[in-house]
Amino acid sequence: MPADPIPHGATAAGAGTTGGAPQRLAQAALRDLPWEVGVAKPDAAVVVDGITRTFGGLTAVSVDHLEIQRGGITGLIGPNGAGKTTLFNLLTGFDQPDTGTWSFNGRSLGKLAPHQVARLGVVRTFQLTKALSRLTVLQNMLLGAQGQRGESFLRALVPGTWRAQEKANTEKAMELLRRFKLDAKKDDFAGTLSGGQRKLLEMARALMSDPQVVMLDEPMAGVNPALTQSLLGHVKDLREEGMTVIFVEHDMDVVRDISDWVVVMAAGKVIAEGPPESISQNRAVVDAYLGAHHDAPLTVEDEDRVLAEVEAQIAREESRDEPGSSDSSEGTGR
Structure with missing residues (x-):
């Protein structure tokens, strides 16, 4: 369940005032x-x-x-x-x-x-x-039509049983391609x-x-x-x-x-x-x-711990930069 459910009957302002x-x-x-x-x-x-x-x-x-x-x-x-x-x-x-x-x-x-x-x-x-990249755009479209009679092996041997349906499917595919502004690409391979x-x-x-x-x-x-x-x-x-x-x-x-x-x-x-x-x-x-606590305020103890960690990190960095430190000596090749 949501952490803060809205009571029954709550509505979004302006819902249903625009659109079809x-x-x-x-x-x-x-x-x-x-x-x-x-x-x-x-x-x-x-x-x-x-x-x-x-x-x-x-x-x-x-x-x-x-x-x-x-x-x-x-x-x-x-x-x-x-x-x-x-x-x-x-x-x-x-x-x-x-x-x-x-x-x-x-x-x-x-x-x-x-x-x-x-x-x-x-x-x-x-x-x-x-x-299917090696089929044309139109061929890809025709694959989406259902109940195609020509998919039957026996009917495929008799063009008269499926030719009219294929023509109707092609017209439908072209209508959709025009709607999606892809009709100029109908003979291009889909992979292009x-x-x-x-x-x-x-x-x-x-x-x-x-x-x-x-x-x-x-x-x-x-x-x-x-x-x-x-x-x-x-x-x-x-x-x-x-x-x-x-x-x-x-x-x-x-x-x-x-x-x-x-x-x-x-x-x-x-x-x-x-x-x-x-x-x-x-x-x-x-x-x-x-994250569940991305904006949760820190307690006093948390603040002291974070501050101490930051101060310790600063002290370590300053000690490395002091002349005579081992890190400094290594940096000058001594």
């Missing part, structure tokens, strides 16, 4: 919730219960209960090593937990492979992009794109499957400022289209700009939840980032 209708709906749904770990959401798309994942003796994730509001943008933040990416891996089938259950729209995602999770409508991107363009390509490819939940792992990492603004706009557009977005980010300016709700992790646990404005006010969050 989906943003206002998401903020309105979250407005009157208490700022408490594990708080129930009015319309949860993803629910996590008792998930743990250990590697040897290290507990990477230990989440008792977490709900993600449908149609909103949820920021997942925390120090390096907090377990954010591991949690992403567990929810999307890239790893399996030691204990616990998790569900999407009431359906359990346990034991499902990543492609099965994606077919249900939960897709993700990666901190290190997974574009910049880091920021690869992030755009990965997000665009994820949309080829018409997902309901999009999970973005540090989408702004390594992206130049010009493309950062473009990516921010695209993330907001996902919400405007009714998708649920969960993203990992370290830049708090980005988190405050686009998040409807923020979840904070530290040492594998969720230590705080609330709207973006609440996070900087939470003592548990400040301690997780800066």
